[in-house]
Each structure stands twice: as C-alpha cells, then as structure tokens.
Amino acid sequence: MAAEDEDGVSTRITPQRLTRPALLLGFWTLIALSYTVSAGLSSISEGRAAHWPRAMVWNFADFYLWMLLVPLIASLGRHTAGHGWRRFVAVHVPASLCIALAHVVVHMAIFWSTCGAGSMPVSTFGAFLRMEFAYVYHFALLLYWVILAVLRGLESQRRLRDERLRNAELASQLAQSQLRTLRVQLQPHFLFNTLNAISALALADPIQARLMIARLSDLLRLTLEERHALEVPLARELELLRCYLEIQQVRFQDRLSTHIDVAMDTVHAAVPSMILQPLVENALRHGLLDKPEPGQLQIVSRREGGELYLRVDDDGLGLPEGAAEGLGLGNTRARLKVLFGEAASVVLARKAEGGTRVELRFPFREHVTESAA
Template identity: 45%
Template structure:
C-alpha cells in the first residue's frame, strides 16, 4: 500500500506542471496549489488501479492456475481495470476538475472498445512493475536469510574449535594438578552456558562480551599457571556499544596460544576499547613473539582470525575491519573497528540472569 501511495504522489507531481501550463494557456491565472490538487484528482484512477492490481497479484500468487485459466483471468482483470478508470473519470475526475460540462463523456461500451488496447497496455505495465517489486522483495528477504544462516554457521564453527582447544589443555592439566583441572571444568561449564544463552543474538552489548571474555581468561590463567597477565582499558561510553557475540575470544585465544603460550616466561594481554567518532575501536595487544612466529604454516590465517574477518564483513561490509600489526619478537596488536551503535537495557539478553 505504501508503494501505491508513493506512486500516486510521484505521478501527481509529474502531472501538476501540465495543469499549471494549461491554465496559463487558457488565459487564467495559474496557481501551483490548484494545479497540484487537479493532478492528484486526475491520477487517483491510476492509484486505484494499482491498488486493485496489488490485491489481485497477492491472490493470484497463492494459486496455481493452468495457462488458459491464467490468461483468461488476466484478460478479465484488464476489462475491470478499464471500467474502473472510466467510471472514475465519469463520476469523479471530470466533475471535480470541471471538465464534465466542457467534454462529452462517451458511452461506456464505446469507451471500453476504444480504451481496451490502452487499458491492456496499462495493465501489462502495472503487472510487470508489481512482479518486479515482488521479486526484489523476495530476493532481499532470501539474501538476508542466507547472510543470517552464514553468520550462524561461522559462530557455531567457533564453539567446537574453542571447546577442543580448552578440553585438550584441561586434559594435560589433569595429570599434574587434578584440583585445578576440576576447577577449570566448572569454569568451562559456566562459560558454555553463557555462550548458549547468547547464541540467538548476532550482536550483544560490549559489557556482555567482556564478561564472557573475562570468564574465558579466568580459564586461561588457570591453564597458564600465573604466566598470563591481563589488563582492561575500556572507556565508559563504549560499554553499551553493540558488537558481534564472541568476536573477541578468537583473537584473545590467538594471542594466548600463538603469542604468549610459546614463551616460557609467559606474557601479558591488554585490551583497549573506545569510541572514535562514529566507530567503536577495540585493540587486543600482546607482548608475545609476534606475527611471523605466530602465523600458520603456508601463510594462511587460522580459523579464529579468518572467521572474525568473515563475520565482520557479513555484518558491516566495508564499514568494519580487522587489522593485525606486529614486529617479530615485539608482540601482536589486533585492531577491530565497527560502526558505533548502542544497546539499551531492553535489547540485552533476557536470559543473562537465568
């Protein structure tokens, strides 16, 4: 319906100059508002026809008709369309515009015979517009569904990857410190529960993402046995910003495993988040071995970094990105930037306190 009203307005605006010039040519004083009103009245028939066509299109799309029945239905509607236009001209447009006394309306049967080709052409054009519009809406809806499905696939890909790595580390800890291994399993259970609670959301508040990250780092600190130092530097005005759920964990895991985990002395990770104009910028910096040693064999990115890039691209396109800056032996800085928009209280996860 909104498209019909919009089309009516556009058609009226296009017709208004013609009525204005017609008044001037007739020696009358032209008025813009009068010309615009006349254009709206004159184009009402086209708007009504378009509305009827939309209703009919929705009805026809729900039915499977054979070719003969389909053509017959369209021909019948073409006749109805011409009749609607003629009746509106006789009983509405011409009397309101003052043309009924100047122009003689032809007989309906004669007008139908003469106007049939024009009405059929009009019907065909409107039908094509309706079908193109419907196809475009279906395309955009399917595209959104495909993007949503791909995002869910990318996120679910992280869970077994993260779970495998963590359980593998816990199994090694079980031989040397069973009490710490038991405590870590409990922490992992709580972490997975929180992950499931937020799995239905593509975006969550940064404060919730940081809460998830702190739980993950608690596990890592237990596994690293005091060799890992953590520092958070998050601006207050960034805490309510919306971020993709579980977007930081793969980067932190990469810093722990490939950066700090290779050093017998351990190391530190610093996370910074702040708003820069209309962007949220998050940096994860470690003082490990850097990108050359941490890079996977063959120069290809691992699951975590590749997954993060793909999710940012699907959600924000060119408005977001992931940058990696490093010097050999001086650590790695992963920098994420995304469009800044906030999460209000009613947007937050309703299951967070369960």
C-alpha cells in the first residue's frame, strides 16, 4: 500500500510500520471489552438488566482516550528519565493531576452526549459530573501512574538491550582490530625470512633464486587477495601453504618431503587466515634446516565432533631445552584466543621418535562467503 505526501511523493507503507499501531489498538480494545463484559456480568449477577451499549460506550471511550494519551505520558517520562526524583515529582505530580482531570471531563462528556442520563437520578451534565467525579478521577490518577510505570519499565528494558548490543559490537570491533594487528605482524616477518632465503641462493644458484622469486610472486598475490579476510576456508589456506612450500622445496631440494593429509569434510572449514604458514615455517627453520639428513613435514586436518583438529609434524632436531615461544606460535595462540577464547587450544610438544608436533583445536564451522551471507 502506498500514500502520497504533500509534495506528491509516493511513500510506501510497509506491513512492519502498521504492526505496532495495530497491536496497540488490539491491546486497548481487549481491555475495554474485558471491562464491558465484567460490568455486564456484574449487573446480571445482582439481578439487574445488563445495559451493554452504555457499558461499551463507557469503557471504550475511557480506554481509547488513554490510548491517545500514552504518547504524551511517554514523552513526559523520557524528559524526566535520569534527572533525579525532584524533577520527576515536579513534572509528573502536576501532569498526572491535569491529565487525569482532562481525561475525566472528556470521557464523561462523550458518555453523556452519547447515552444520556438513563436511569441515573440526574438531569444535567454538571450533576452527573459531580456524582461520578470522585470515583472516576481516582481511577484516572491511578491509571496514569500505572501507564507511566509500564512505559518506564519498557524503556529501561530497551536501553539495556541496546547497551548490550553496543557492547557486543564494540567487543567484535576490538577483536577484529586485534586480529588484523596480529595478522599484519606475520606478513613482514614471513617476507623477511623468504627474502633471506632468496638472497642466500642469489650468488650460489641464480636459476633457483629466480624460481623462488617467481614462487614468491604467486604467494604474495594470494596473500594480497586475502589481505582483508580474517577467516578463510581451509582449502584456501592450504593453497597458500602449498605455494609457500614450493618456495621452500627449491631451497631444501631433496632434503625435504611433505605430506598433506586433509579430510574432505574439513576443506570448507573456517580458519584464521595464515594460521598454518607460521607453524610450518617454525618446523622448517628450527627443526629441519640444520638436520643433515632428509626430513619430513606432515600437515593433518580432521573434524572431531564439534572441533577442527589441525596438526603440523616434523622429524627434525626437536625443541631445544628451555626454548622460548617465538613470534609465529605466540601469534597463533593470541589469534585463536581472540576468536574462540577458552574453546581453542594450542599444544607444542616433542615427539618421542624425534621432532616436534604442534596441535590446534578450535570450534568447527563452515566458512560463509560474503555473497552467500
């Protein structure tokens, strides 16, 4: 449904915009009906005839007037919120007296003009007003304060909900900022180490050095494509890792063999971008680089219940005694903590048969692309 404003511009009236007024009208109508039925049944129980039209006019005029007054009471409530009890009393005591008085006069005028005196022992509106004023005015005052209390309760609930939403948004923004900072730390660190490896081959083996530069170009392209992504599918992370391993294969030649064992039900799992590369780099630099004989590197992924399990194994020289946690592992631990809190774990251990093992566990969830979200 559409309507035109004063300038002739069509304004679409959506069902959502009509829902709240319809609910309010239904609420006050139900109250008026319940009071009408109660008044009629009360008359019948006392042996008197039930005057249904008069009861309907009285109750519907009463509660529909309050429905129209709710926005005014809500506005007064908002203007006194958070300003102390003195302002609250100074505004609402005279407001309740005046609004209740206006409501009583209008309500009784509508009823008198519509239904007249009926069987009441009065013949003028003034006499009718004096007869009913004390009871009706007392009820109007009471209803003003009940409406005000309900409105302030709903407003407080809304403010609390909005505050929780703002806090959640701020926490999310902080977490994303921390993740980006940690991810940016990895890029120059990784690039510096790779350039060092190329530099070492530049004079000794220029052909291999050029091959490493070509592989580095491919790797940087993949990295730049995902520069804004905090999480990527595991398949994308493995694509970047394979490119990195091709560079290292040029460096290690026949001294390095790699095995990637990825379960098919994990390839679409969401993982932090560049989560595996620093772990593999640590295995190569600290475990396999100084090993005189050929070494093996293994990357494993499995889904274990509601968790994703990632493992990086090497059969290198192993962890030296008292070795401190380096940038790569510390960065990985920090990123998983920001994303998953206590639900994530990072375990670094010496293997009994020699070498090092790093195990990551964190909640499993499918990666959702922006176009599918």
